[in-house]
Amino acid sequence: MNKKRKEEIFSIIEKQIFDLELNIERLKDKIKPVSPDVSLGRLTRQEAMQEQELNKKLFENSTLKLTKLKYAKNKVFTENFGNCDICDEEIDIERLKIMPETVICMNCLNEKD
Numbered sequence: 001m002n003k004k005r006k007e008e009i010f011s012i013i014e015k016q017i018f019d020l021e022l023n024i025e026r027l028k029d030k031i032k033p034v035s036p037d038v039s040l041g042r043l044t045r046q047e048a049m050q051e052q053e054l055n056k057k058l059f060e061n062s063t064l065k066l067t068k069l070k071y072a073k074n075k076v077f078t079e080n081f082g083n084c085d086i087c088d089e090e091i092d093i094e095r096l097k098i099m100p101e102t103v104i105c106m107n108c109l110n111e112k113d
């Protein structure tokens with residue numbers, strides 16, 4: 001991958017990290033324990049807890065993605081960035097633009113499933 005493309009990917013990563021960190025901050029508020037003395041009806045309280053479960057999952061996925069993105073950001077300008085971890089072929093640039101943290105190409109991903 002040439003330097004210009006790497007710079008492009010680098011700015012995409014920075015943008016994604018920025019958005020993700022904002023999102024994580026918002027989610028942190030939403031996953032605080034539902035206070036037992038909130039005067040909600042039984043169903044509403046259950047719904048609130050279900051929503052909280054969903055937000056917890058989102059929070060976990062987001063922090064995991066953030067870790068991967070930060071790792072990718074550190075690696076963008078190394079020689080092997082953009083190569084598949086399994087077959088060592090270049091990962092499709094369009095795939096990297098959407099998921100810059102990916103380390104596996106579509107071919108290997110399909111074979112894995």
Ligand SMILES: [Zn+2]
Nearest residue numbers: 084087105108
């Ligand atoms: Zn591959």
